[in-house]
Every structure is written in structure tokens, then in C-alpha cells.
Amino acid sequence: MSTSSQSSYPMSGGEDQHSYIHNSSYQKAVIDGFEEKARQNILEKFDLLNLNPHLSTFRIVDFGCSIGPNTFHAVQNIIDTVKLKHLKESQENSLVPLEFQVCFNDQPNNDFNTLFRTLPSSFGQEYLSMGVPGSFYGRVLPRNSIHIGYTSYTTHWLSKVPEHVCDKKSSAWNRSYIHCNYLIEEVTNAYKIQFTKDMSLFLEARAEELVPGGLMIVLGECFPDDVAMYETWSGIVLDTIGDCLLDMATSGATTQEKIDLFSMPVYFPQYSELKRAIEQNKNFTIEMMETTSHPLEDKQLTNDFIVSMFRAFLSSIIETHFGDGVVNELFYRLDKKLSKYPIDFDKCKKKMVYYIVLKRK
Numbered sequence: 001m002s003t004s005s006q007s008s009y010p011m012s013g014g015e016d017q018h019s020y021i022h023n024s025s026y027q028k029a030v031i032d033g034f035e036e037k038a039r040q041n042i043l044e045k046f047d048l049l050n051l052n053p054h055l056s057t058f059r060i061v062d063f064g065c066s067i068g069p070n071t072f073h074a075v076q077n078i079i080d081t082v083k084l085k086h087l088k089e090s091q092e093n094s095l096v097p098l099e100f101q102v103c104f105n106d107q108p109n110n111d112f113n114t115l116f117r118t119l120p121s122s123f124g125q126e127y128l129s130m131g132v133p134g135s136f137y138g139r140v141l142p143r144n145s146i147h148i149g150y151t152s153y154t155t156h157w158l159s160k161v162p163e164h165v166c167d168k169k170s171s172a173w174n175r176s177y178i179h180c181n182y183l184i185e186e187v188t189n190a191y192k193i194q195f196t197k198d199m200s201l202f203l204e205a206r207a208e209e210l211v212p213g214g215l216m217i218v219l220g221e222c223f224p225d226d227v228a229m230y231e232t233w234s235g236i237v238l239d240t241i242g243d244c245l246l247d248m249a250t251s252g253a254t255t256q257e258k259i260d261l262f263s264m265p266v267y268f269p270q271y272s273e274l275k276r277a278i279e280q281n282k283n284f285t286i287e288m289m290e291t292t293s294h295p296l297e298d299k300q301l302t303n304d305f306i307v308s309m310f311r312a313f314l315s316s317i318i319e320t321h322f323g324d325g326v327v328n329e330l331f332y333r334l335d336k337k338l339s340k341y342p343i344d345f346d347k348c349k350k351k352m353v354y355y356i357v358l359k360r361k
Helices: 025-045 070-090 112-117 185-209 233-251 256-260 271-279 303-322 326-340
Strands: 057-063 099-106 128-133 146-152 210-222 284-292 352-360
Touching (some): 025 146, 025 284, 025 352, 070 146, 112 128, 210 271, 210 284, 233 303, 233 326, 271 352, 303 326
Parallel strands (some): 057 146, 099 128
Antiparallel strands (some): 284 352
């Protein structure tokens, strides 16, 4: 079966050594780096008084929350900031006391059990929580019901693999590659088109859910316009995983046919693409759109760190397509191959982290 018919690949659940809970510090570094800017933007851009001086329930959503702990840190920062703003404005105006409701959204097969089991012990005093299963490429909450939306490291996951990428008869067939590494022009164009469509769907849905004046915070990674995926260290890792799968096909652990029909629904845009996709939606004003280097960009990441991180977010899609029993051998081989052919981080081109704050018109 082609992966184009599959669209939901959650991060590794549970709480064991391979789970996302224990292998998401790379993403957390970005979230932590944006904490102060998020605080400033909420204090400066969010207008509690004009929104509704009688507002009693303040709703926050993390779209693509996974299983924690990153979502809890991000949500708590938003709540603390809104509380501070509410306190300041209450000193001059008669505002109703606020209570907070946090909606944790992700695909239906996300490990919501682990998410709610690991909620911080203080959450009942800070906020009421609820799970919202469903793809964020459509509307998942009532119209005009959300005050602040948030998402980080999510929109590079497309709603599906682009059409024809897994079709051997198409010029956009991805051949023996397992992701969009920018090496085949027709493949790259197919991914670009899918990304633009998906970003439009994402923003249209959020524009319906957010109240007028509400904020949408988006964090993620993109490339400078002169950088391609295959030139970055993460692109090299994904190409190496593809090489490992080819080795496994030779040894009989999988088949060439399965590899030919496999391509990941993942696309990291170049900055100009991202900017254009954001600007095309006329329901928001862009309050902030900044890029910076990743906080860990200049660190020499260890093989253990890399293998564990990639295993945490790829196990689901690998198992779905290649079957049970493949994951252990694949990432064992990846570790060995990276040890034999170490990544020269100094020669790799750099990705960028983007921070975007949108305001619903």
C-alpha cells in the first residue's frame, strides 16, 4: 500500500526509553528560546478589554500536542502571561476573574492516555483540560471559541504524501529516496504544492476557531532560500535511514518494492515559501515573523541523541509501512552507519527556526 493513503503518524507513545517524552529536548530548546518573545507578544498584542471585558473562560489550544512534556511548558507560559496581563488590566478596570481551559489537539491515534497521565500535578488548579482528536488540517473546535492557539514543530507533517510521489509511472516518483531531499525537481515541486495547500487549510481552520483579535503562535523549522534538505545534517540522517532500508532489502529484512512505495509526508519549506503561504491568508495580520538559528545548531550532537530522536518520531510511520520488527534493526543499522560515517556538522548547511505570531482580524 502506498503511504499516500496514510496520514496519521503520531510520535512514539508511552514512557519507555524510546518514547517522545524522553526524546524531545531538541524541540524543547526552540520552545524555551521563544518563551520571552511569546510573553511579550501576548502582553502587547492581545487586547483583553476590547475582546470581552466580561470574559470568564479563557481557551488555549495546542494543535499537534503529542504526549508532552513540551506542550505543558508552552501552555503554562501562555497561562502565566495571560494571568499577568489580566492582573494589570484588572487594577484599572473591572474584569471578571478568569478560569482557563486548555485543549490538547492531535490525531486520534496519538497517545492521549500518556498525555493526560503525565499532566503536571498542579494542572487542576491552573486549568481544566480536554483532549481534541482530529487533524488540524480541518476545523476541530467551534467557531470563535479560542483565544490563543499554539503549535510547534507540526506543520512540516503534511496531511498526506503528495500525489504521484509513490507512483512509479510518474516523473514525480521519489525512486529510492524516503523523503523530500530536494534532489528530484518534480518531487520537490509536488511537496511544495502539498505544503502550500496544507498551510492554507491549517490557517483557514484556525481563522474560524479563533475569536477576532485572538492570537495564533506558530513555531517550526525552515531553510534559507539557498539551502536544500540534503545539505543539512537532518537531511543526511534521513538519507542514511533510506540507505539502511536498502541494505535491509538486500538482506531480506524488507523488500525493494516496499521502499519504492514509501515516501514520508514531511516537508520543510524554504523561508520565502513559508512567508508566502502565511501572507496569502487574509484572515490574519502578521504581528511577528522572525527567524534565528536553532539553540543547539552549533553543538556536536551525539549519535545516541540523533538515533533516539529520529526513532521517537519515525517509529510509527516505519512500522505502519514496513511492518512489525523492522524498527529495531533499522535504527541499530543507523547507529552503526553513523559511527562508521560520522556527520561533519561544520560542513552542513544550517536550517532556521521560525517564530510567527498571527492575529485574527
